[in-house]
Amino acid sequence: MNRKRKRLISRIIIYIILAIIGISMILPFVWLVSSSLKTRAEFVAKPPVWIPEKAQWNNYPKVIKKVPFLKYYSNSLIVSLSVTLCVTITSAFAGFAFAKYNFKFKQFLFSFFLSTIMLPAFLFVVPEYFMFSKIPLIGGNSIWGTGGYGLLHSRLVLILPFIVNSWGIFLARQFYIISIPDELLQAARIDGASEFKIFIKLIIPISKPVLATIAIITFITQWNYLFWPLVISSSAPELSTLPVGMKMLAMAFDPARNQQLILAGLTIGIIPPSLIFILFQKYYVSGIGMTGLKE
Amino acid sequence: MKSKFEFRYQKIAYLYLIIPVVFYSVFIIFPVGFSIFISLRRWNMLVPISVTKFVGFKNYLRVFKDPVFLMAFKNTAIYTSCILLIGIPLSIIIAVLLSKLKRNAFWRYILFIPSIVPLISIGMVWAFLYDPTWGPINTIIRIFGLPVSKWLWDTKTAMFSVTLVGIWATLGINTLISYMGVKEIPISLYEAAEIDGGNEVKKFFYITLPLLKPIISFLMITNLINSFQIFDLVVGLTGQKLAEPGGPANSTQVLVLYMYQTAFKYLKMGKASAMAFILFLLLFSTSIVFLKSLKKSERENY
Amino acid sequence: MKNISILVLCMILIVFSITAFPxxxxxxxxxxxxxxxxxxxxxxxxxxxxxxxxxxxxxxxxxxxxxxxxxxxxxxxxxxxxxxxxxxxxxxxxxxxxxxxxxxxxxxxxxxxxxxxxxxxxxxxxxxxxxxxxxNYCLVYNKKILKENGYSDPPRTWNELIDMAKKCTKYDKDGNIIQYGFVFLAGWESAVVHPYLSLAYSNGAKFLNDDNTKCIINSPEGIEALEAEVKLFKMHITDINGSVWDFPNGNIAMMIMAPWDEGNLKSTMGDNYKYVGVAPIPVMKKPKTLLxxxxxxxxxxxxxxxxxxxxxxxxxxxxxxxxxxxxxxxxxxxxxxxxxxxxxxxxxxxxxxxxxxxxxxxxxxxxxVAEDNVYHGAEIKVTLMNEITNAWLGKKTSKQALDDAVKAINALLSED
Missing domain, CATH: 3.40.190.10 (Periplasmic binding protein-like II)
Structure with a gap:
């Protein structure tokens, strides 16, 4: 009896703690949506107005009229999808090579790939910017890479630096080591299948879950990535992605007087993708966790 | 035990790795070399590199003498240590609590939300929440009759406010990853401890924590790498009302933000590259020290 | 045959590109x-x-x-x-x-x-x-607020401004300012540096020496001018949360502004625009303003x-x-x-x-007085802004802040 009661109390305490944390996690977003429907007067009112008396839905058209969200969304979508596709494919192949083949420099290459995770992204920004501007014969450049702007005004510049990802390779390798026994490969080889055929016909179908996980993580990460697109869009505004667009919101509206419009813009940028991403919680977390669990 | 037979597929392995190898040469090795090269020169990106002046380690010296860089370094270090020493322990505790509930899918969804929203927009939303006059945080504090703060608009509390949001933004995903680890711990271990009369606290310190070691080290390393490069959050938090992010008076200046400004506002590519290289050395050495110490303690345990 | 068709195609293209409207x-x-x-x-x-x-x-x-x-x-x-x-x-x-x-x-x-x-x-x-x-810069003030507090004319000296601003400032019960006697705009280089330099010039200070090689704003006159600003913060007449952009909301008595804000004030204040008054910046020693x-x-x-x-x-x-x-x-x-x-x-x-x-x-x-245009001008201005903010917030004394600013600015000026 006593023990049961103790259990009940501890359970209630856990619920309370989790509830406080849970509320603190979503309250900012609830406030965001509710405030995006306020009038300016309600926004600064004292005592504060938590829920607008009459939802100002026309805040949204006002924002959309001034801020090209459609362009931001389509840029983000095209870039993130392309990156995701490339990362998934390159990770599958490279991960498999590391997991199931032996070759010279294997250990060296693998540690090198992994150690790149520790390189700060900024180290690449200036050289890559320079590099992309100097690609010969593209974007008005001469054969020596001078005179024009290279790839700087093409979406490729947002995609190319991300088509291989060490995490993805590592994740795929873990999966192949754990889930695909060598015997399976041997059996297929005895049947006379070529290595490439084995990979495409046999391995890829089995590794769908891990590839899906890699794809989801890559997509979400790329979708939220700000730094490189920000640098690029300062000279090529037509390439602005969603995070860059949201950063510009404060510039499109005077932040001292149009808070509700900025918040409406943030709502447009945050809420729809989040509602989709949240469905992938399990894959995302287990994917990231997998790289950590079995090292 | 490596027989010749195992190397039979060498060629196909190389074929599978060709794209990553080319990629890493072009997008990692070349840029790193290039960065080191220009960090020894004075270059504003507008003139061909061939006509730039070689200045030796002057850029590095200048960086170490630059009070703004030192400020940025201090702030970044504070931020990172708060994430590692407060954020991660907190998330482990929450993960353990979460594991006590059988039906916790709902909580997991909620905890997941902050990690799928771009950090820049998290920063922007929190900048509104923090507003000293009409911001809801101060409003709530006033309801409880506690003294209000100026948060981001005071040099003394600004970096603290940034760190608080940083912990908030990483708490959920860290908890969920720790939770995965907690879930993997066999219940039989706890049952055995219960028979021995161990209480919850003891169980946490003697069973949960040691078995979570791989996960904790993973969290430490990834959070270290991410926090050291904090940029989006600071820009979101301080780039709206205060036009120049990193303010007021550089009190929230962080390394990557300062590099960004040095490179793309003041066009000092040499100095910016020198800073980037210093950041790389910092990250690399701390990660190695981390990994080494973890490996050592692991060996001692078993 | 193939060659000829390509040739013809080229001709057509060339003719087309010439005749087409460029x-x-x-x-x-x-x-x-x-x-x-x-x-x-x-x-x-x-x-x-x-x-x-x-x-x-x-x-x-x-x-x-x-x-x-x-x-x-x-x-x-x-x-x-x-x-x-x-x-x-x-x-x-x-x-x-x-x-x-x-x-x-x-x-x-x-x-x-x-x-x-x-x-x-x-x-x-x-x-x-x-x-x-x-x-250039002038003092922009809200006639209505000044009148409510018994003033029919704008201040002429900085000390007068401080007295008047103090009287025009209102607080809520927690001590937050709800009506500002005076506002700055923290975080924007120009809005921080320009009013300060105007004041410093008015006090007889100079920003750079004659050949623009050294910053000399940490002269006693320069420090005095910064202290005059800091006084507003110390007396809690203003804080860095205040913003000149809030002027149209009618809770700001005075600010230092440039002519280009006119269109903005007119469009956002409507009827209340009639309360906007403009006067020369209150002087410290002689009338001077930055341009x-x-x-x-x-x-x-x-x-x-x-x-x-x-x-x-x-x-x-x-x-x-x-x-x-x-x-x-x-x-x-x-x-x-x-x-x-x-x-x-x-x-x-x-x-x-x-x-x-x-x-x-x-x-x-x-x-x-025209602003000095020098190499690294933008960075110099940000540096000065940050040090001024430090002084405003009481993190450094005015002298310390300006000394640090001068040190950093001189380093920038000596770079080539």
């Missing part, structure tokens, strides 16, 4: 500031006159404008026409971003513009662009330099027969509310310039 797209980088609208009218008019010219407006926030100019130039596909702040001039010229203006434009500028405006566009002895607006200028210029990598300069000629040089003003003058005076740099525009816009708001600014031109 469309020129001029790209103009425009500030996103809220009072810069109304420019479209001129672009449309020009397109009607020159059907082969099209315009593309690229909106850039002021804070990002310099970065934008530089990075776009590096990227090789820059906008054709810029409107830049004179302070950036040295950097832009030194890095070869600006195109040399045609000789006739240089001559015209030298002859027909106000001296301060010409100086602003002059770098290393040469003119690099067409001066547009001139901005800065802007100029229009063309990127040296622009593919349509001639078209760009032609458009600028039309906009800034051609005098409209009916009004006897230039279009740029009309735009600056009527849409922005700024003071134009061309003499004829000042003379022939007499009524608009001598209105309730701008009159004092024009009169104060005689007391205005």
């Amino acid at each position: 469309k020129i797209v001029l790209r103009i980088a425009i500030h996103t500031d809220f009072n810069r609208e109304g420019f479209d009218k001129y672009l449309e008019e020009y397109t009607k006159l020159h059907p082969n010219i099209e315009f593309e407006k690229i909106a850039v926030p002021f804070e990002d404008y310099l970065t934008k100019v530089e990075v776009s130039h590096i990227s090789g596909n820059p906008p054709d026409i810029y409107h830049v702040y004179s302070l950036w001039g040295v950097d832009l010229v030194k890095s070869g971003i600006l195109d040399e203006p045609p000789q006739d434009i240089r001559n015209d500028v030298r002859k027909n513009y106000e001296r301060v405006a010409v100086n602003g566009a002059t770098i290393n002895g040469e003119i690099w662009g067409i001066p547009t607006e001139i901005d 800065y200028t802007w100029f229009a210029c063309v990127d040296s990598k622009s593919k349509h330099k001639k078209a760009a300069w032609d458009f600028l000629r039309w906009m800034t040089e051609q005098i409209q027969p009916d009004k006897r003003t230039t279009r740029m003058g009309d735009y600056l005076v009527e849409k922005v509310g700024a003071i134009p740099g061309r003499k004829i525009d000042i003379d022939n816009h007499y009524y608009q310039l001598f209105d309730q708001y701008t009159k004092t600014f024009v009169e104060e031109l005689k007391n205005s």
Whole structure:
């Protein structure tokens, strides 16, 4: 009896703690949506107005009229999808090579790939910017890479630096080591299948879950990535992605007087993708966790 | 035990790795070399590199003498240590609590939300929440009759406010990853401890924590790498009302933000590259020290 | 057979490209500031006159404008026409971003513009662009609030200002300011540095020495001027959360502002605009205020330099027969509310310039000192802003802050 009661109390305490944390996690977003429907007067009112008396839905058209969200969304979508596709494919192949083949420099290459995770992204920004501007014969450049702007005004510049990802390779390798026994490969080889055929016909179908996980993580990460697109869009505004667009919101509206419009813009940028991403919680977390669990 | 037979597929392995190898040469090795090269020169990106002046380690010296860089370094270090020493322990505790509930899918969804929203927009939303006059945080504090703060608009509390949001933004995903680890711990271990009369606290310190070691080290390393490069959050938090992010008076200046400004506002590519290289050395050495110490303690345990 | 068809195709293409109308797209980088609208009218008019010219407006926030100019130039596909702040001039010229203006434009500028405006566009002895607006600073105040507190006239000295501001400040029960006696705008270099320098100049301080090689703002006069500002913070008359942009909300008694805010105040205050009063900046020792200028210029990598300069000629040089003003003058005076740099525009816009708001600014031109344009100007200004903020917030004493600023600025000035 006593023990049961103790259990009940501890359970209630856990619920309370989790509830406080849970509320603190979503309250900012609830406030965001509710405030995006306020009038300016309600926004600064004292005592504060938590829920607008009459939802100002026309805040949204006002924002959309001034801020090209459609362009931001389509840029983000095209870039993130392309990156995701490339990362998934390159990770599958490279991960498999590391997991199931032996070759010279294997250990060296693998540690090198992994150690790149520790390189700060900024180290690449200036050289890559320079590099992309100097690609010969593209974007008005001469054969020596001078005179024009290279790839700087093409979406490729947002995609190319991300088509291989060490995490993805590592994740795929873990999966192949754990889930695909060598015997399976041997059996297929005895049947006379070529290595490439084995990979495409046999391995890829089995590794769908891990590839899906890699794809989801890559997509979400790329979708939220700000730094490189920000640098690029300062000279090529037509390439602005969603995070860059949201950063510009404060510039499109005077932040001292149009808070509700900025918040409406943030709502447009945050809420729809989040509602989709949240469905992938399990894959995302287990994917990231997998790289950590079995090292 | 490596027989010749195992190397039979060498060629196909190389074929599978060709794209990553080319990629890493072009997008990692070349840029790193290039960065080191220009960090020894004075270059504003507008003139061909061939006509730039070689200045030796002057850029590095200048960086170490630059009070703004030192400020940025201090702030970044504070931020990172708060994430590692407060954020991660907190998330482990929450993960353990979460594991006590059988039906916790709902909580997991909620905890997941902050990690799928771009950090820049998290920063922007929190900048509104923090507003000293009409911001809801101060409003709530006033309801409880506690003294209000100026948060981001005071040099003394600004970096603290940034760190608080940083912990908030990483708490959920860290908890969920720790939770995965907690879930993997066999219940039989706890049952055995219960028979021995161990209480919850003891169980946490003697069973949960040691078995979570791989996960904790993973969290430490990834959070270290991410926090050291904090940029989006600071820009979101301080780039709206205060036009120049990193303010007021550089009190929230962080390394990557300062590099960004040095490179793309003041066009000092040499100095910016020198800073980037210093950041790389910092990250690399701390990660190695981390990994080494973890490996050592692991060996001692078993 | 195949060769011939290719040849024919080439011929057709060549003929087509010659006869087809060559469309020129001029790209103009425009500030996103809220009072810069109304420019479209001129672009449309020009397109009607020159059907082969099209315009593309690229909106850039002021804070990002310099970065934008530089990075776009590096990227090789820059906008054709810029409107830049004179302070950036040295950097832009030194890095070869600006195109040399045609000789006739240089001559015209030298002859027909106000001296301060010409100086602003002059770098290393040469003119690099067409001066547009001139901005200086005055005290802008809310007559209603002053009257409620028993004042019928604006303050004349800084001490008077402090007394009056103290009386006009109101607090809520937690001690937060709900009505500001005076506001600054923290975080924006110009809004922090310019009012301070105005005050310092008024107190007899100088920012740079005569040959622009050393910063000397930490003179006793400079420190005294900063302390005069800090006093407002110490007495809790203002804080860094206050913002000059809130002035239209009617809870700010006084601020230091530039002429270009007129359009903004008019459009946001409605009826209450009648309460806006303008007076010279309260003096410390002698009446002085800071002045800065802007100029229009063309990127040296622009593919349509001639078209760009032609458009600028039309906009800034051609005098409209009916009004006897230039279009740029009309735009600056009527849409922005700024003071134009061309003499004829000042003379022939007499009524608009001598209105309730701008009159004092024009009169104060005689007391205005132009901002020093030096290499690394933007970075120097940010450095000074940060140290001023430190002093405001009591993190450093005024002397300490200015000493640190001078140290950092001198390091920047000695860089090449």
